[in-house]
Amino acid sequence: MMQLDARQRAMLAEMGIRVWGPEYPAGEPDDALPGPPRGEEAAVMAAPVAVTRPATGPQTPAVVPVTPRALPADIAGMDWDALQQAVASCQACGLCRSRKNTVFGVGDRQARWLVVGEAPGENEDLQGEPFVGQAGQLLDNMLKAVGLSRQGSGAEAVYIANVLKCRPPANRNPQPEEVLQCEPYLRRQVALLQPQIILALGRFAAQTLLQHTVPDVATIPLGKLRGQVHRYEGVPVIVSYHPAYLLRTPQDKAKAWIDLCVAQAVLRGETAP
Template identity: 65%
Template sequence: MSDTQPDDTFEDTSFVPHLDARQRAMLAEMGVRVWAPRAEAAVAGPAAEPAPVSAPVSAPAAVVPEPVAARAVPPVTTSRAPVAVAPSPAPVPAAAPAAVPVERLRPAGVAAMDWPALQAAVSGCEACGLCKTRRNTVFGVGDIGADWMIVGEAPGENEDLQGEPFVGAAGQLLDNMLRAVGRSRAGEGAKGAYIANVLKCRPPANRNPQPQEVAQCEPYLARQVALVKPKIIVAMGRFAVQSLLRTDEPIGRLRGRVHRYEGVPVIVTYHPAYLLRTPADKAKAWEDLCLAMETAGQ
């Protein structure tokens, strides 16, 4: 229908044939309006309707000329169409966050941080999935000016609860080992030690650290070493040794020798938790501590 034409009548009647009531009803079901002369409408009534015809009626489309059908179809409301097709900002794909390198989540400038900034960076770090399961980050403990530095692997359950490395039974054994060489985590200078782990968050169920987790935490440990400036580093456990020395060699093959990390001598020994399970190797650990004392004295 033309936009300027009323929707209930047509000015041009030449296109409308005389239709019976049945044909009009069928067209109405199709949504086609048919104009009827007023005189015809006035005389139309119940008696004017013809008797039902048993013969099939031909399709209305064949009877009604095409122009009438085209003009008689009610106009389709289009006021809502712009809402349905209105342009909207392109959605961000769901997989986009996974494509962002996790390194971007670690604070920038770790290599230049001082102690307060470094500790704050570790506390708020979300560079790997361990941030989702930790209770506390485990930064480090001891004298930041000590000439001995102890590097362990990863926090356990007790460390995660207390936020301090080497607590529980393994921590007690480490304290005994330090006392045997005249040091403690509470001591200072020549009588103290600084203790830190490679990982600052506990892996779930104390599982082994994963390579990407170690890679994310290593810059924090490197900065701790740079700030402490120890004379000797005692690496305890396989993952501490592998992280510092960049090697896959087992501890048994690395013991008894002096290695280097950023110019600092490194002595390799067993983790206290391992020594609790294998007491026979405590004698080897004592030999490693003696080598550390000898190396640091030089």
């Protein structure tokens, strides 16, 4: 059985996840899954991770599928600094009028992990950084549980970005045209970062990343996109819950932990992408 060290147990406790099984002293292998899971957790973990087309179900589309388009030439040739500057001055959609700051992304630009969220909220708009505030703290704890940090480098490195770089007013849902205009920036970030795994957090991130590879993705509940290895720009994608949702629905934190473990397994080549 895989093992958890004291640090991971503490982080899982901060996530609100109870871990079963024996304690292991610091210094034990930390490539761990909590175990053994029970009930619904066990069922989810027992389910094979597969690259299959999920069943459809009724749900209001959040992102209207759009025709794939080539990255605009001026974006396709940009390096990190040029891309960040382009975002900072972008007026391609109406969100530029109400933003206080653009939120480009944070983390090591050589990270193997990329976390993608939806859009900046009020705190992110004020600070110009993704995932701050309570949801950000929960994300940080989740990442710490698998040995990652937004300040980390090397094996601890992660890069965090959103689909939209500007805050939708009053935290309303992103509009299809806004996603259409902004997604090329994320695509260029992926091309520059060349991550080995992408964690898509929440409905909008999942629908945006999978809109060209999963038919009818806008009608598929998030839960049915979990437990599978998807692809975005050739990079394996694991879908999970948004930390803001987990704050409202703490009983699903264990599922988010499972998703992190699946992403770890894919990264290690333990699960065929």
